[in-house]
Amino acid sequence: MGLYKIMIVDDEEEIRLGVIKKINWEEHGFVVVGDAENGKEALEMAEKLHPDVIMTDIKMPFMDGLELGKKIVDLMPSTKIIIFSGSDDLEYAHQAIKINVIEYVLKPINSIELVEVLKRLREKLDKEYDDKRNMEILKKHFLESIPVIREQFLIGALEGRITKEQWEEDEKKLGLDFISNYICVAVINIDGLPIEQDSGLVSISIKNMVDETMGNYCDFISFPYIDKIVVLSSFFEKDNIIKVIKGLDEICKVFECVFGSTISIGLGRVSNDISAIRLSYNTAQSALSYRPILGNGKTIYIDDVEPDNSIQLQFDEQDEIKFLNSIKLSNEEDIKEAVEDIFIKIEDSFVALERYRIYLMEVLTAMLKLTQSHNIDIKSIFGENFNFYTYLEQFNSIGEIKGWFIEKSLSLNEIIKKERVNSSKILVEKAKEYIKNNYKDFEISVEKLCSNLHVSPTYFSTIFKKETDMSFVNYLTNVRLEEALKLLNTTDDKTYIIATKVGYQEANYFSYVFKKKFGISPSRYRKN
Known part of the structure; x- marks a missing residue:
């Protein structure tokens, strides 16, 4: 096993850097991959770095160590949390137990004590990873x-x-x-x-x-x-x-x-x-x-x-799923291949003409259901007054019928692709409009937004990132800070008033985010 990744979180830079410098991390099986000065910054960093361990102070601005621990447990349940605190308050310890904190270390941090903590932690992590890798255990469970x-x-x-x-x-x-x-x-x-x-x-x-x-x-x-x-x-x-x-x-x-x-x-x-x-x-x-x-x-x-009609031509559920998935998700070559597979069955079967017709009607019915499920006008694919049974009489060969199915499948594929792109853009525009109207809400979140839009957070996050090149949080932050700039330029409101107007409950955190974005505090920006 390589080195375990660890993050240090403390609002006091001196303590944070002191802890990092005190320990020979590699000697004990760890590498420090990042440090943060508050819980919010740590959470963003952890989502990118996926540390094995987070060592965090309890008392910090914007988001304390316990709240950070709760969120980490939800997002990355395998990440271990170590709390260090200047207080031996039993209530803190009790809350720490609830979020599965594995060690509770009192400040001032003693390097000898910390090394012992790391030794215990490494043993625990080694055992967990060994168990996961232990093929005998996996085989037994299987x-x-x-x-x-x-x-x-x-x-x-x-x-x-x-x-x-x-x-x-x-x-x-x-x-x-x-x-x-x-x-x-x-x-x-x-x-x-x-x-x-x-x-x-x-x-x-x-x-x-x-x-x-x-x-x-x-x-x-x-x-x-x-x-x-x-x-x-x-x-x-x-x-x-x-x-x-x-x-x-x-x-x-x-x-x-x-x-x-x-x-x-x-x-x-x-x-x-x-x-x-x-x-x-x-x-x-x-x-x-x-x-x-x-x-x-x-x-x-x-x-x-019953007479043996087992030489049957059947368009079964698996055939239908494969065929419709190719129309919805695949390229031209895959669609042609899927139609070819359908017609191989016809060519390999020796049944009455009526059975061929029933089989092709089953294939067509699947296409019609797909058309309806995407609210596509059937006429745009199959034309006016379409009657497939009559239509079949016009074909001179199976090859012509196959060509017809390929043509209609490709047309349907093209419309569904356009619909998907359009629906993604519409979804993102609705999200932007929602953010524009609700950025002042302290509790705005991707879950709240998705509840309003009736989509899952995972799907939304993927589409939003693809269309805007940024995450929901980054986009929301940009909107809030752009509004803050307008207010700083056009009003005499105090910084803490502007903070609440753009959705930040804490003026200090607003100043922190503003400075991180523009490299200057709000008050200095106004003076300049």
């Missing part, structure tokens, strides 16, 4: 949390939120690398239980039965989802689905023997593509809907009750 992470990952796959790429990246570390050539999802439904039975405990029992039984028939994993148990099975040959059905039927029999009631199992379509887990899950749910016809207490395989 392994303990794997079952929960895996379950959430599998649920994400059922809901169509996990891409094939994500699965391939994470399957090994989540223990899902047992998946072989084919997959299939089964959904176990409790048909009914006596009142005295706890459904939660029964679900656990069903999962245990699955885990004890299915290993004899296939590779699998089971997990609870909503009010059912889901079984994801995998096997090498497609015909092995017969074994899976036998295993599931065995579970139905065991359950009826143990509980005197029935469970039914819906078995979805088999696929050789991991991204089809959602489709297999949905068709397993469809299989369960045949219970009123076929009866409870058995496994219902979707291919037994």
Whole structure:
């Protein structure tokens, strides 16, 4: 570990510099990266320097050490605070404990005592960093949390939120690398239980039965989802689905023997593509809907009750997210690639013409929803009296349709980009107007402004800095000081009156900020 960064804060320059010179900091594992004479200045400095430790006096003008400590805890919770004070007042000590101050040192500061403080502090920091770097601890925590992470990952796959790429990246570390050539999802439904039975405990029992039984028939994993148990099975040959059905039927029999009631199992379509887990899950749910016809207490395989339309052309949630994100956020090349991906599916599928039309209508519907969500006039993209079904008849090839989608996607992208730039400028202009009307408010803050504008502080700060080349605080300070200059030039108001008129409660702090900006105090500026 390198040297830990430390800041010294005290309004008395002699004490501040004395502390810096007294200690051989590097020898004890530290480097002084900055010093400040008040809490406000220290806070601004800390946001830039990100020190590991701040040593601060309690009593200072503009912002005392305790208030500085509170703000640092909020902004940089890992930064350690050391308080030094000329008072052994228990109330100070009590407040210091509340903000997790790690050392409370009484003035006058004794270099021997300070060295001991630094030794303890270094040991503490070393241990914290060692713990963070300790891969065994991290590995242990990860392994303990794997079952929960895996379950959430599998649920994400059922809901169509996990891409094939994500699965391939994470399957090994989540223990899902047992998946072989084919997959299939089964959904176990409790048909009914006596009142005295706890459904939660029964679900656990069903999962245990699955885990004890299915290993004899296939590779699998089971997990609870909503009010059912889901079984994801995998096997090498497609015909092995017969074994899976036998295993599931065995579970139905065991359950009826143990509980005197029935469970039914819906078995979805088999696929050789991991991204089809959602489709297999949905068709397993469809299989369960045949219970009123076929009866409870058995496994219902979707291919037994519905014709196999698995060579389906589907514009699923992941496809939609990828496509719309490219329109909203990407460049021309990425948009063309996203449209190409959509049409690769068409070219690889051999389905009826009507299925192509439905698929393209789903793609178009996603574009229309995006257009509406940005309040863009649909006519400006698609023209007057647009009817896509009629429009399709005009095209002579898939290539022409693809070209049309690329053209409309690029038009939509251009309008959204302009809208984003315009909305950013409008937001910044509103912020400037707010500051202009409220700079006299002592309590004006970025949070207060953002509450008024109905945006998040993080988003606002990014946009404001990008548009104005300065932070909210710097801009507000400039506005206040420009107003102060006007008042100094055009009125006989005292400095403390001008301070309050431009939003500073303390005349001393106003003078400090003014001098820092212009290199001269307000009173001297007026004389000159």
